[in-house]
Amino acid sequence: MIRSVEHADGDVILPEGELGKGFCVLESGAIEVVKGDKVLSTIDAKGSVFGELSEILGIKRDVTIRAKGETVVRHVEENLEVIVMKNPKVAVKLIRTLGRRLNRMNEIAFGAMPAEPEATGGGESQQVKLLVVDDKPAIIQQLQDALAKNEWAVSGAAGEAEALAQCQSSTFNCILISMALPDDSAVTLRRKLKTTNNVMNTPVVGMIITGDEDAQSRAIEAGFAECITKPFDLIKTEAALYQVMNLDSSERYFDVQEDYLYFRLPNEFTNFIVNDIKENMESRIKNTINEGIMKIIIDTTSLEEMDEAAVEVVGDLAEALEKLPMEVAVIAEGEDGDMWNNLDGAEDWGICEDISECKEYFDRDPEEDEE
Incomplete structure (x- = not known):
């Protein structure tokens, strides 16, 4: 199960003494690692992974993780072995995270840096x-x-x-x-x-x-x-x-907004972009479903021209969604809008002019379409 949770300042995200399962990803805000009354460190980099050691080592957590200010955390509550088998990129990210921590502990042990890093001020931007x-x-x-x-x-x-x-x-x-x-x-x-x-x-x-x-x-x-x-x-x-920087590149194309997954086609396609989208497509769809979101908006308005690569990518998406109970709306301009319905699996997609019209399409009564 994957879920995003909003935490208020001071909320305990992961309590000390708990035997963990899966891991967490910082989506926004900041977290503090606390032992007793002492703040050991502060983490505010978007995309940071934490909370995985408990399951990896099979031990209870020896620190508490709490929110510092308004914070959003994605909880990935699945067995790690299952997660990395489904998505090897997760394994790579975990290895890099653990490697950085080990390197830092070595530096602390040899006195190269203070054990308590200077915390980022609450008002400082969380930008990359x-x-x-x-x-x-x-x-x-x-x-x-x-x-x-x-x-x-x-x-x-x-x-x-x-x-x-x-x-x-x-x-x-x-x-x-x-x-x-x-x-x-x-x-x-x-x-x-x-x-x-x-x-x-x-x-x-x-x-x-x-x-x-x-x-x-x-x-x-x-x-x-x-x-x-x-x-x-x-x-x-x-x-x-x-x-x-070990960032999720799929954020360039996919973004969860309100109650739908927004997929923006880039203005041009290269082999790298096509492969990047395809590699991330399945996991983004699964994560969206796990979060209870069953709507997707595909925005084609950035396309400079309708080329084979764009059709290939959207066609693959249509194939992936064909057997899933998800509603799809496409934002398309001009006479080419209806051509998206010609793709296999996309016959019932709504073709709209903007996001507002997409929302109206999602709010329609499906029985009226059948009539």
């Missing part, structure tokens, strides 16, 4: 935050513009000193560094970030000029998590960032 280090302002601006649609906060730094100053006062989900910085300062900066408390575990991505194999080799040797190329292929850049 990126730092772009490049001495070319146009590059920083390009990424700020390109990633704005994800509501990610992108800060810029012109060089090593400015980047270190920002990292000493703030935390980031990912840091991008140009390998073309003068005096090989990209490698120097990467080395210094490894000992900067706020970002020592933050993934660092190298930005290299297409075809610069030497820069890529230096980045790999210096411990960069990934490399992206300039000029940017924005689709590949975005995909790489989702991967290194």
Whole structure:
């Protein structure tokens, strides 16, 4: 069973002494890890996994997890073995989560950082935050513009000193560094970030000029998590960032709103996007059903043109939904709207002009359609 729960400030999400099942995912807000009267740590990064150790180790929880402010948590209450068999990506996410915790405990043991990390203030934004280090302002601006649609906060730094100053006062989900910085300062900066408390575990991505194999080799040797190329292929850049930050890429297309799953087709399709949507489609449908939501709105208005890839993706969705008791409405413009009903399994889908009309379609009396 998967359910999203809203918690008020101070609500106990997972109590100490309980034998856990499954795990939880932080959707918004923040949580505190508490032992007695002492707050051990605060977690506020959207998508953070917690509460899985109890089942993995077969022991009762030795801390309490409680909400800090208004918080929404997704509870995945299934046996972990079953979960990872259904979705291997969950296993990868859990492994990475446990690896980061082990690394942090090693650092604490060796005195590299304080046992109690500085908590994020309750009023601070829960946005994904990126730092772009490049001495070319146009590059920083390009990424700020390109990633704005994800509501990610992108800060810029012109060089090593400015980047270190920002990292000493703030935390980031990912840091991008140009390998073309003068005096090989990209490698120097990467080395210094490894000992900067706020970002020592933050993934660092190298930005290299297409075809610069030497820069890529230096980045790999210096411990960069990934490399992206300039000029940017924005689709590949975005995909790489989702991967290194261990974020759910399906959020770019699927979003639960009110009492329906909203599926927005991208304005263009590449092989990566087609495969990304297909890989996440089944799990998103299952999660939606588990949450008791039985309506889907497919928004095609972003499509620049009706191409085979779009038809293929929607056709696969129609096939997946054909035997499920779900209502589907499509937002489509122009004369091509009715063509979606020609897909196998989509004959009864509602074709609408906007979300309001979709809601009216869902609220209709099905018996009137039969008449």
